[in-house]
Amino acid sequence: MxxxxxxxxxxxxxxxxxxxxxxxxxxxxxxxxxxxxxxxxxxxxxxxxxxxxxxxxxxxxxxxxxxxxxxxxxxxxxxxxxxxxxxxxxxxxxxxxxxxxxxAGEHLSTLAFSEAGSRSHFWAPLSTATADGDDVVLDANKSWITSASHATAYVWSSQSVAADGTITLWLVPRDVTGLAIKGPFEGLGLRGNDSAPVRASGVRVPASARLGDDGQGFDVMMGTVLPIFQLCNAAGSLGLMEAITAAAIAHCAGNRFEHLDSALADLPTIRAYLARMRIETDKTRTLWEDTIAAIEGGREDTMLRVLEVKAAAAEAAMSVAALGMRVCGGAAYRKEVGVERRFRDAQAASVMAPTTDVLYDFIGKAICGQELFS
Ligand SMILES: Cc1cc2nc3c(=O)[nH]c(=O)nc-3n(C[C@H](O)[C@H](O)[C@H](O)COP(=O)(O)OP(=O)(O)OC[C@H]3O[C@@H](n4cnc5c(N)ncnc54)[C@H](O)[C@@H]3O)c2cc1C
Missing domain, CATH: 1.10.540.10 (Acyl-CoA dehydrogenase/oxidase, N-terminal domain)
Incomplete structure (x- = not known):
């Protein structure tokens, strides 16, 4: 870049x-x-x-x-x-x-995959798409859509029109008749991301709103969405880790015990925690850069890296955030160090689909030579 x-x-x-x-x-x-x-x-x-x-x-x-x-x-x-x-x-x-x-930046996009019924199992939409002349009628109970009230349109998953157990993707305008957005978002962290449930009741879109072929949705999810989502989601965790680590170092170096004439960072315990934060952040960056290299080089281990990077980054971010809160003491609890907001923000990645637990299962299957979706 x-x-x-x-x-x-x-x-x-x-x-x-x-x-x-x-x-x-x-x-x-x-x-x-x-x-x-x-x-x-x-x-x-x-x-x-x-x-x-x-x-x-x-x-x-x-x-x-x-x-x-x-x-x-x-x-x-x-x-x-x-x-x-x-x-x-x-x-x-x-x-x-x-x-x-x-x-041109005139269209803000997002994904509408997660559903109330199949929860984080994005590969199993329960929502339907029914052909009606030149149109398709969509019915769905989507559970989380980031930018729900601000996106121009959603990249939307449903069962295929053929209803043969496959998935189809659609471009659904946010302002189409029949969509109900349930806001506002009240999250623990990432509080500005406007991630709301959206219900579709008889939403009519032209058949040309289909993205890919009927039934091609799963391949698009795995071949296009998964790699870029995993990379960008891991990037979010990594950025949070960098910020928390930098804030914690600055706080510990700059704040003193006046009666001892020493800084927080003069305590070996504090320095050891800061070292662990730096190591976790650097390890995550190395894996993230390697995943980018795997994708861009079309390497054989690309899928393994793609699965690994979000799980590793999400878990490392939660652990670095917890250490950041610890070394900055009451000052972090009171928000003045800038760690507390990131601590809350860092909790989201591990429950975003594919969740860390699901990724551990997928990675385990991949390294044991099993099918991911068996
Ligand atoms: C901030 C935020 C933004 C989001 N934005 C979007 C968005 O833009 N588009 C979108 O489509 N979705 C979005 N989501 C939804 C997200 O991708 C997940 O679908 C959602 O977080 C899952 O929540 P749930 O309560 O349904 O989890 P559940 O599926 O109920 O999971 C509960 C627990 O069970 C575990 N679990 C589930 N299945 C398995 C399994 N097979 N093996 C082992 N453990 C398992 C999970 O790891 C988790 O710990 C967003 C979520 C968040 C938090």
Missing amino acids: PDKLLETLDHAITEVIGPQASVVDATAAFPTATIDALRQQGLLGLISATEVGGMGHTWGDAARVVERLARSCGSSAMVVCMHYCGAAVIERFGDMDTRRAVA
Whole structure:
């Protein structure tokens, strides 16, 4: 990724995105300023092809943007993570007008996979798609959609029209008749990410809203969505870890026991905890960079790395966040160090599908030579 692009992103983070992060958290407000700043820089069209007006960058670069955002604002990072996931599907299967709109930053995307019935098992939608002339009628009880009230359209999963046990993906406009968004989002962390349940009752979309073939949805989930989601979600965890570690080091180096004339960081116990935080963060970055290299190089171990990276990053982020709270003591509990918000933000990744537990099962199956979905 060109240094110049990262410099302009860092400028927006310093000037706009960072300063509003605690307000986004406190008020559970959608990070509109972030989206506007990224739109102005062309970064919402980062992975769109240059032929439709995008920047033509890689999924690894998308993850790099998410990682930098997460250092300042976890909610912004999650909104952009889900946008890039939806954009990757649209880039592959969307019509030219939609692809151009994404490239120009006029279309905010997201995924609508999780359902109340099949919960985190995104590969098993219970929602239906029924052909009716040139239209398709969608009925669903979606349980979580990031940017639910702000996305232009959702990349939506359902059972196939053929109803043969396969999955189909659709582009469903947010403002279509028959959709009911249940807000506002009241989350523990990532409080600005507007992740709400959405019910579809007889939602009518043209058959041309289909993304890919009828029944191709599972392949798209595994071949397109899974790699970019895992990379960007891990990037969010990594950015949080970097921020927590830096804040904890600054706090421990800069705060003193006056009666002892020594800093918190003069305590060997505190230094050892900081060392563990640094090691976990560096290990995660190494695995994340290797996963990007595996995807971009088409390596044989790509699927294993893709499965590993989100589980490793999510668990490491929770452990680093807990250590950050510990070394910063009561100051962290009172929010003044900036660790507490990230501690809450860091809890989401492990329960986002595929959850850490499901990934452990998948990885175990993969290394034992078993089918993932047996
Ligand atoms: C902040 C946030 C944003 C989100 N955004 C989106 C979005 O944009 N789009 C979207 O589609 N979804 C989104 N989700 C939903 C997410 O992907 C999961 O579907 C959701 O978090 C699962 O919650 P649940 O209560 O249904 O979990 P459950 O499925 O009930 O899981 C409960 C527990 O059971 C474990 N478990 C489940 N299955 C297995 C198994 N086979 N083996 C072992 N353990 C298992 C899980 O690991 C978990 O610990 C979001 C979630 C969060 C928290």
